[in-house]
Amino acid sequence: MTTLVIAEHDNQQLKPATLNAVAAAQKIGGDIHILVVGGGAQDVAAQAAKVAGVASVLLADAEHLKDFLAENVAEQVLAVAGDYSHIVFPATASGKNVAPRVAAKLDVAQISDITAVDSPDTFERPIYAGNAVAIVQSSDEKKVITVRVTAFDGVAAEGGSAEVKTLQAVADSGLSSFVGREVAKNDRPELTAATVVVSGGRGMGSAENFKLLEPLADKLGAALGASRAAVDAGFAPNDWQVGQTGKIVAPQLYVAIGISGAIQHLAGMKDSKVIVAINKDPEAPIFGVADYGLVADLFTAVPELEKAI
Amino acid sequence: MKVLVPVKRVVDYNVKVRVKSDQSGVDIANVKMSMNPFDEIAVEEATRLKEAGTATEVIAVSCGVAQCQETLRTAMAIGADRAALVQTDVELQPLAVAKLLKAVAEKEQVNLVILGKQAIDDDSNQTGQMLAALLGWPQATFASKVVIEGEHAKVTREVDGGLETISVKLPAIITTDLRLNEPRYVTLPNIMKAKKKQLDTLTPEELGVDVTPRIKTLKVSEPPSRKAGIKVADVAGLVDKLKNEAKVI
Numbered sequence: 001m002t003t004l005v006i007a008e009h010d011n012q013q014l015k016p017a018t019l020n021a022v023a024a025a026q027k028i029g030g031d032i033h034i035l036v037v038g039g040g041a042q043d044v045a046a047q048a049a050k051v052a053g054v055a056s057v058l059l060a061d062a063e064h065l066k067d068f069l070a071e072n073v074a075e076q077v078l079a080v081a082g083d084y085s086h087i088v089f090p091a092t093a094s095g096k097n098v099a100p101r102v103a104a105k106l107d108v109a110q111i112s113d114i115t116a117v118d119s120p121d122t123f124e125r126p127i128y129a130g131n132a133v134a135i136v137q138s139s140d141e142k143k144v145i146t147v148r149v150t151a152f153d154g155v156a157a158e159g160g161s162a163e164v165k166t167l168q169a170v171a172d173s174g175l176s177s178f179v180g181r182e183v184a185k186n187d188r189p190e191l192t193a194a195t196v197v198v199s200g201g202r203g204m205g206s207a208e209n210f211k212l213l214e215p216l217a218d219k220l221g222a223a224l225g226a227s228r229a230a231v232d233a234g235f236a237p238n239d240w241q242v243g244q245t246g247k248i249v250a251p252q253l254y255v256a257i258g259i260s261g262a263i264q265h266l267a268g269m270k271d272s273k274v275i276v277a278i279n280k281d282p283e284a285p286i287f288g289v290a291d292y293g294l295v296a297d298l299f300t301a302v303p304e305l306e307k308a309i
Numbered sequence: 310m311k312v313l314v315p316v317k318r319v320v321d322y323n324v325k326v327r328v329k330s331d332q333s334g335v336d337i338a339n340v341k342m343s344m345n346p347f348d349e350i351a352v353e354e355a356t357r358l359k360e361a362g363t364a365t366e367v368i369a370v371s372c373g374v375a376q377c378q379e380t381l382r383t384a385m386a387i388g389a390d391r392a393a394l395v396q397t398d399v400e401l402q403p404l405a406v407a408k409l410l411k412a413v414a415e416k417e418q419v420n421l422v423i424l425g426k427q428a429i430d431d432d433s434n435q436t437g438q439m440l441a442a443l444l445g446w447p448q449a450t451f452a453s454k455v456v457i458e459g460e461h462a463k464v465t466r467e468v469d470g471g472l473e474t475i476s477v478k479l480p481a482i483i484t485t486d487l488r489l490n491e492p493r494y495v496t497l498p499n500i501m502k503a504k505k506k507q508l509d510t511l512t513p514e515e516l517g518v519d520v521t522p523r524i525k526t527l528k529v530s531e532p533p534s535r536k537a538g539i540k541v542a543d544v545a546g547l548v549d550k551l552k553n554e555a556k557v558i
Contacts, residue, residue: 005360069475070438070448093468097450100403100438109404109523112433126532127431128326128433132335135528175447176477179463183471196557218558228487238453238467238488244429245347245487247469253557264429269533274555276547282540291538292550304544309558 001030003086014047017090019154022146026214027117031055037076039066045164060168067178074101074168091146110142114152116154129244129267143214150250189222190251196253199225207235216306227265244269258298312364316348318380319430332369344380347425351487353492356388363457385503386495393509405520407439426484437484448478448483451464451486
């Protein structure tokens, strides 16, 4: 039994989500290999080789793999899939994009977004926006899995010494091409990896008012998040969205400001260690999950909080 | 260009589901059912392509129980020209649905399939990608903008940390993200019109697809609930708790 973990990276850095996926693979048992698919990603492979508990690293490196187009990455995974009992992706935008393509080609059912490993063929996963947890058993010989990264503590990034094997890159499918990327550049930590998240909801009132959260986030070293309602209203960009249809976060401290606490938002943050809610409506459902609730007008409470920390 | 739009009947997004006492699943008897919200966005997008003259026909398809006809009528009220139901009482999993949709896409000779990125019941986020793989077509998932340019679709995608734009060669699969569009309100005249539109019924057997589930649900339970904490009186009280009790700042 050997598990192949597909690395999450940007051709320069191995992303922490990979370490969470390796942790899930350890729970499955057996040897663990990491596959790095990219372009000019030799450094990533070297970093992957140092990950604790990894027996081998496979690197497929080519120009047409550098933008992670699903058609090409899936083919690359399929080229080595025969050697593995489990193929594990972190449930990131990239993992979610590629994994089902691999599963369908192998004619196996994918198990999405697992939060626990009960045995090599039995897994736990949230359904209905986390309002229920299903224990599911796969009858397929090979398992294709995506891992909810917040549910598994990442393994150590250092300590291993796997050898890196270079694979022959698959041919370019020619079906798709990369046009461009708009990545928000800022100094804040990544939302899904941040230890503190400050999120705003519809109560913020406008995109302009969202700026009010920045000094507080700066002081706390926090990532900024938003509820779906705030995103829908155009107050915040969609990649800030926390919830069932956005990102799943589980920081040490989650500060929900002007967020009422719709089911779909709670699905994305209720595993946070400490939750703080600031809302002027004392009946807001967010207070039902908050460790510390403050019923107050956010426009006075937020600046006051920022000064007091 | 013919566009196929698969739609799923799911528990309405406003309903908080309850786990059955025997832990065999969630209780969906007598619960309001609606079209999966991401699929509504897909129908809207296809309808806009038709209104712009890019698409010639929009066909809605659903897989599941007889009541999915209601979901298909809604799709036709938004703007789909006709609909097909692949009817079965078997529990359908994404791989089986993708196989059924492949058969329908081939039968209807479509050039584009637009689907929701995930259904809000099983939260799998698989069907579109699986369908693309089975058809050997390119995929543009989590779309926030779609532009058809001749033989290609230029699609802006919501990815971690921002947006990326790719170009896929048609025929292709697109899955919708939230910001692609805002679906229109369905008007009464359009609901009436939708009742007269063509709705065909097929079966998995007719399409030659084995839909046997591969994944068995052993148990469904309530998630560990988080108990409500305390209310603090003011900002000073909050800071005190965070520093001295929770020790997170």
